[in-house]
Amino acid sequence: MKFVDEFRDPAVIGHAVSEIRRLAGPSLADRGRHYRFMEVCGGHTHAIYRFGIKDLLPPNIELVHGPGCPVCVLPMGRIDDGLSLAKDSNFIFTAFGDMMRVPGACGSPLQHRARGMDIRVVYSPSDALKIAERNPGKEVIFFAIGFETTAPSTALILMRAKAKNIFNFSVFCNHVTIIPAIRAILDSPDMRIDAFIGPGHVSTVIGCRPYEWVAKKENKPIVVSGFEPADILQSIVMLLQQLRGHEAKVENQYKRAVPWEGNRSALKAMAEVFEIRPYFEWRGMGFISQSALRIRESYAAWDAERRFQVPGVRVTDPKAAQCGEVLKGVLKPPQCKLFGRECTPEQPVGALMVSSEGSCAAYYNYDHRRSEALTNIGAPA
Amino acid sequence: MCLAIPAKIVELLAAEESSAVVELAGVRRQIDTGLLGDDPPRIGDWVLIHVGFAMSKISAEQALDQLQALTVLGEHEAALEEIRGYEFNQSTSGNERGQT
Amino acid sequence: MLCDAKIRFRDSQIEMAHGAGGKSSRKLIEGLFAPLLLGPSSGPLGDATYFETNGTRIALTADSFVVKPLCFPGGSIGGLAVNGTVNDLAVSGARAEAMLVTYVLEAGLPADLLEKEVRAMAEAARIAGVSIVGGDTKVVEHGKADQMYITTAGFGSPIPGLTLSASLVRPGDRILLSGALGDHGITILLARGELDLEADLQSDTRSVLPLIERLAVVTGPGIRWMRDPTRGGLATSLNELARDCGLGVFLFEEQIPVHDEVRGACELLGLDPLQIANEGQFVAIIAPEYAEAALDILRSAPDGDEAAVIGEIREQPLGTVLGITAYGGTRVINMLVGDPLPRIC
Numbered sequence: 001m002k003f004v005d006e007f008r009d010p011a012v013i014g015h016a017v018s019e020i021r022r023l024a025g026p027s028l029a030d031r032g033r034h035y036r037f038m039e040v041c042g043g044h045t046h047a048i049y050r051f052g053i054k055d056l057l058p059p060n061i062e063l064v065h066g067p068g069c070p071v072c073v074l075p076m077g078r079i080d081d082g083l084s085l086a087k088d089s090n091f092i093f094t095a096f097g098d099m100m101r102v103p104g105a106c107g108s109p110l111q112h113r114a115r116g117m118d119i120r121v122v123y124s125p126s127d128a129l130k131i132a133e134r135n136p137g138k139e140v141i142f143f144a145i146g147f148e149t150t151a152p153s154t155a156l157i158l159m160r161a162k163a164k165n166i167f168n169f170s171v172f173c174n175h176v177t178i179i180p181a182i183r184a185i186l187d188s189p190d191m192r193i194d195a196f197i198g199p200g201h202v203s204t205v206i207g208c209r210p211y212e213w214v215a216k217k218e219n220k221p222i223v224v225s226g227f228e229p230a231d232i233l234q235s236i237v238m239l240l241q242q243l244r245g246h247e248a249k250v251e252n253q254y255k256r257a258v259p260w261e262g263n264r265s266a267l268k269a270m271a272e273v274f275e276i277r278p279y280f281e282w283r284g285m286g287f288i289s290q291s292a293l294r295i296r297e298s299y300a301a302w303d304a305e306r307r308f309q310v311p312g313v314r315v316t317d318p319k320a321a322q323c324g325e326v327l328k329g330v331l332k333p334p335q336c337k338l339f340g341r342e343c344t345p346e347q348p349v350g351a352l353m354v355s356s357e358g359s360c361a362a363y364y365n366y367d368h369r370r371s372e373a374l375t376n377i378g379a380p381a
Numbered sequence: 382m383c384l385a386i387p388a389k390i391v392e393l394l395a396a397e398e399s400s401a402v403v404e405l406a407g408v409r410r411q412i413d414t415g416l417l418g419d420d421p422p423r424i425g426d427w428v429l430i431h432v433g434f435a436m437s438k439i440s441a442e443q444a445l446d447q448l449q450a451l452t453v454l455g456e457h458e459a460a461l462e463e464i465r466g467y468e469f470n471q472s473t474s475g476n477e478r479g480q481t
Numbered sequence: 482m483l484c485d486a487k488i489r490f491r492d493s494q495i496e497m498a499h500g501a502g503g504k505s506s507r508k509l510i511e512g513l514f515a516p517l518l519l520g521p522s523s524g525p526l527g528d529a530t531y532f533e534t535n536g537t538r539i540a541l542t543a544d545s546f547v548v549k550p551l552c553f554p555g556g557s558i559g560g561l562a563v564n565g566t567v568n569d570l571a572v573s574g575a576r577a578e579a580m581l582v583t584y585v586l587e588a589g590l591p592a593d594l595l596e597k598e599v600r601a602m603a604e605a606a607r608i609a610g611v612s613i614v615g616g617d618t619k620v621v622e623h624g625k626a627d628q629m630y631i632t633t634a635g636f637g638s639p640i641p642g643l644t645l646s647a648s649l650v651r652p653g654d655r656i657l658l659s660g661a662l663g664d665h666g667i668t669i670l671l672a673r674g675e676l677d678l679e680a681d682l683q684s685d686t687r688s689v690l691p692l693i694e695r696l697a698v699v700t701g702p703g704i705r706w707m708r709d710p711t712r713g714g715l716a717t718s719l720n721e722l723a724r725d726c727g728l729g730v731f732l733f734e735e736q737i738p739v740h741d742e743v744r745g746a747c748e749l750l751g752l753d754p755l756q757i758a759n760e761g762q763f764v765a766i767i768a769p770e771y772a773e774a775a776l777d778i779l780r781s782a783p784d785g786d787e788a789a790v791i792g793e794i795r796e797q798p799l800g801t802v803l804g805i806t807a808y809g810g811t812r813v814i815n816m817l818v819g820d821p822l823p824r825i826c
Contacts, residue, residue: 001406001745003387003427003439010807012451017808019454042826043383052810068383071826096432097751097822110819114496123676123750123823124433126413146432149383150825153434156415201385204429204437227383229808230451237454256443257387257429263437265418346504346818357826366813384751384825406745408680430749432825433677 003256007228008051016233017056023240024058035061036192037239038329040182041199042069042357043227049366051229061236064329065359067181068199070145071098072351072358073282074174077313079104082143082172083112085308086119092135093119094128095143102354105315109143125157125171132161132169141304142171149201151175151293152266155273158295158302170304173295176280178202179210180291184282186218188328195239197232198224200254205270207262208252215248226254273299281314283351284323321350326359333363340364385431387439388412390422403430486516498819500547502712502758505819507721525647525725528708529573529637540575540637542566547630551598553672555664555683558631559601561760564686565711566635567609571690572707572763574645574697575637577609582616582633587626598629609688611635640694642701647725649705655772656732656792657765659692659779660685662715663743666757666821676750676823680742685761692785693763695778703771709763713817714756718764719802720816729795730802732814738787751824755804756817766794 006012024035039045045065048054054063067073079102086093093109100110100121113119118138122128125142132140144154154171161169178199185191198211203224214222221242225235235253242248252258273296280292295303304310317323321343322336333339333352343349345361352360388403388410399415401422413434414422420438422428428435490512498505510526529542546562567577582602586595606613664685671678689709696704706726710718715737723730739747739754747754767775772790779788802814 001387001741001748002389003444004748006444006448008807012448013808015451015454041383046383046826049812052804052806052808052812055810056808069826096825098824098826100822101819110496110498111494114494121675121822123825124413126433127675127677146825149385149431149436152416153413153432156413156434199383201383201429201431201436204385227385230448234447234451253447256440256447257437259437263416263419266416266436269416355826356824365815386748388749405749407742408678408745408749410676410678410749 004228007226007230009230012230013056013233016230016237019237020056020061020233020240021058023237023244024061032060035240035243036064036194036329037061037197037236038064038066038185038193038195039197039225039232040066040068040178041202042072042355043201044197044199044225044232045069045359045362046357047227047229047232049362053229053232056233057236064193065362066185066196066329067282067285067327068147068178068202069352069355069358070147070150070174070176071102071355073176073181073284074102074145075281075283076104076315076317078174079109080106080313080315081310082141083109083117084311084313085172085304086117086141088139089116089118090137090139091118092131092138092140093117093143094122094131094140095119096123096145097121098355099143099145103348105313125154129157129161129166129169132166136168138168140169142169143174144171145174147176147178147199147202148205148270149199151274152205152263152269155269158273158299159269161302162299167301170302170307171295172304173274173293175274175293176282177276177291177293178206180288181282181285182211182214184285184288185328186214186220188330190325190330191328193220193329195221195243196223197235197239198222198250200224200226200231200258203252203254203258203262205263205266208250208258208260209262211250215250219248221248221251223251223253224258226257272296283317284321284327286324317350323350323352326352333360336360385429385436387427388430390424390426390428393424401435403428403435486521488513488516496819500712501817501820503717503756503817503819506713507816525721527573528569529575529635531639538639540570540573540639542569542573542635542637543633544569544635545630545632547627548669549627550669550672551594551628553668553684555668556686556760557598557601558629559598560605561684561686562631562633563602563605563609563611564688564760566633567611567688567690568709568760568763570635570637571640571688571693572709574640574643574707576640576690576694577611577635577637579612579614579636580606580633582613582631584616584618585626585630585632586618586620587623587628588620589623590628595629605688609690640697642697643704645704645706647706647722650722650726650728650766650794651705651768652728652794652796653769654705654766654794655769655790656719656730656794657767657772657775657779658715658737658789658791659689659762659764660784660787661738661740661743662710662759662762663739663747663754663757665760666714667743667746669758671746678746678749680746682740682742682746685759687761689761689763692779692782695782696765696775699778700767700771700775703768703775705766705768707763707765710759712758714754714758715764716753716755716802716814717816719814722766723800723802726794727800729798729800730792731795732792732802732804734804735807736789736791738789751826752821755814756821
């Protein structure tokens with residue numbers, strides 16, 4: 001696969017790994033400094049586990065998984081709200097595959113489907129609109145999730161629905177924005193992150209400029225990174241170079257796909273359809289202001305929240321769930337008291353167990369058993 | 382939010398606005414190019430696909446630059462090791478190549 | 482006695498995940514069916530079981546076929562039903578001799594469609610060398626049975642030279658795979674038409690009995706355990722092995738054959754080829770001294786050029802399947818939970 005295989009080539013990876021070891025190794029300058037890098041985006045978390053990247057890094061580089069998993073940070077109540085909108089047999093509820101197993105207080109979308117609701121997985125919001133066109137007698141709801149990578153596609157589809165007068169289609173909008181999430185991490189008093197591996201695909205839309213305050217005001221390096229192993233490792237090289245040179249700036253490692261200025265068309269479509277909510281609840285992080293999108297008045301006819309009664313269900317996670325601390329990198333997943341016991345991927349209690357790229361689920365599925373098994377026989381994990 | 386994959390534009394669909402067919406590894410899918418309105422892609426262009434939409438064009442030159450930069454990293458390291466070895470030995474035994 | 486059996490199945494309702502072949506399926510089978518029907522002393526559950534009567538050992542298997550669409554590139558439900566049954570017996574060390582077949586038909590099913598499937602079944606049985614000796618038919622109302630469901634019962638005789646059990650697996654044993662993964666599952670996904678993907682792919686459905694019989698002749702003493710990775714994929718089968726033998730199952734990810742189109746579709750949809758169903762492949766755990774000869778046999782078969790040694794068994798980590806990436810990194814490979822779902826994150 002072009003533009004993929006070359007960035008997975010073991011020879012190329014080898015070069016990046018030796019450079020990381022050289023830069024991160026003990027020297028007079030840093031006396032074996034411990035580095036903590038947060039990868040913001042869930043897609044990076046997934047790639048890190050899939051390619052076994054942690055195994056390639058020297059022990060003094062720690063990767064902390066950030067809050068960029070739109071499924072994980074969605075409050076459970078919003079799932080119940082969404083599903084309640086489609087209780088009538090006249091409704092078709094559509095959502096991405098990622099949402100299907102996420103439990104609301106009354107069960108997940110798949111569980112609701114088993115009870116008879118018409119719930120369909122779509123790969124694209126265009127598919128949801130097509131379903132509406134093909135089923136004129138039904139109401140189709142699209143449960144929209146995702147950061148700025150996905151929001152423009154939802155926006156474009158709403159514009160199409162309006163242009164084509166498709167009225168049996170509406171969107172339940174749960175799009176969130178990445179900058180407030182990064183801000184919340186940095187504002188946290190017990191935050192201990194040295195630098196950021198920035199979200200690559202969100203940046204194809206918003207560009208690199210929105211991260212400048214991270215470097216200038218917070219004095220933390222941030223490198224916008226691609227998702228192949230060579231990309232992630234090269235980004236780590238760039239972060240190490242900045243830190244060793246006492247620099248803090250925004251760099252674009254993913255130049256082949258990310259324009260510095262972002263995608264104007266995509267931003268225009270978002271501005272046309274969406275406005276920023278004054279505040280929105282993030283599971284595990286509480287209410288964050290100006291952190292989510294809602295549909296504008298001009299598109300009210302396609303806004304599921306305006307057209308239908310939304311119960312406004314609020315479900316709080318048990319106090320014992322320490323999602324917030326794990327999200328900020330203060331705790332590692334196994335340090336949360338519920339990890340692996342009350343909270344597992346099959347019975348998730350908190351946000352980070354819910355999707356396979358949530359840090360707790362990723363750790364549980366791709367790290368936990370290996371570490372545990374090695375611990376059982378007394379070998380170092 | 383993050384799963385996006387590079388694919389090549391193999392067909393532009395005249396009948397539907399902003400529609401194209403892409404191919405990757407022999408798999409073909411119709412996608413929406415509506416987000417690339419400022420610089421519509423042409424047949425042969427590579428684009429990044431996310432949820433059935435082209436998000437940006439992929440630059441082959443930038444990709445090549447990046448791979449070259451990565452390859453040089455390792456060579457730089459090998460050269461440095463050699464130099465380090467010499468420096469070490471000049472202050473002690475003198476003749477043998479050192480090991481780092 | 483059986484009424485006192487401990488039911489560990491706690492879910493309140495049955496869902497699609499319970500039929501996907503992964504973790505949820507195991508929970509249902511091991512937590513409800515096995516304790517009540519098989520009794521507390523039943524050992525690890527395999528694809529087939531052995532039964533002794535009047536001094537003769539016979540292998541038995543049961544299977545059900547629910548596939549949508551009924552007909553897909555490379556095959557259809559009729560052929561799938563035969564091959565699936567023959568394969569379950571073959572990987573359990575038995576040659577299929579006879580089959581019983583049950584058809585549950587939906588009212589409104591066109592007769593010519595039914596005839597096509599029955600012909601496909603007859604042809605597959607002829608090629609596989611198994612006799613269909615009887616069966617049953619029921620018709621249910623329109624709207625049930627997705628046009629048709631087929632269930633089978635297969636009976637076989639033990640293949641000489643094969644003694645198979647997870648308990649025979651040893652550190653150092655090699656993991657042998659007959660061919661490329663994921664063709665069937667991705668073909669079906671594409672054939673459903675919901676994802677708008679097109680690719681030149683077809684199901685790999687076939688009987689693997691001839692291959693296994695040849696392996697038995699030449700390398701029989703070295704074969705410890707086999708499975709056909711159907712629903713749930715290779716990841717699920719190997720997790721079952723890891724759990725049953727208690728050892729570490731290591732996969733060299735670069736050695737695992739996957740066709741480009743399967744790789745492409747999986748990348749696009751965020752799926753893992755290791756969790757996708759196969760209908761014409763099998764995995765065998767084989768003693769190292771027999772591995773090369775076994776590979777030669779597999780490769781000499783038609784469509785066998787992709788057969789490969791894809792891993793090995795190690796002492797540690799206990800009961801875990803680990804993938805070794807091209808760079809020497811490791812990742813735990815998990816059993817499927819429910820149906821593989823496309824993801825966007």
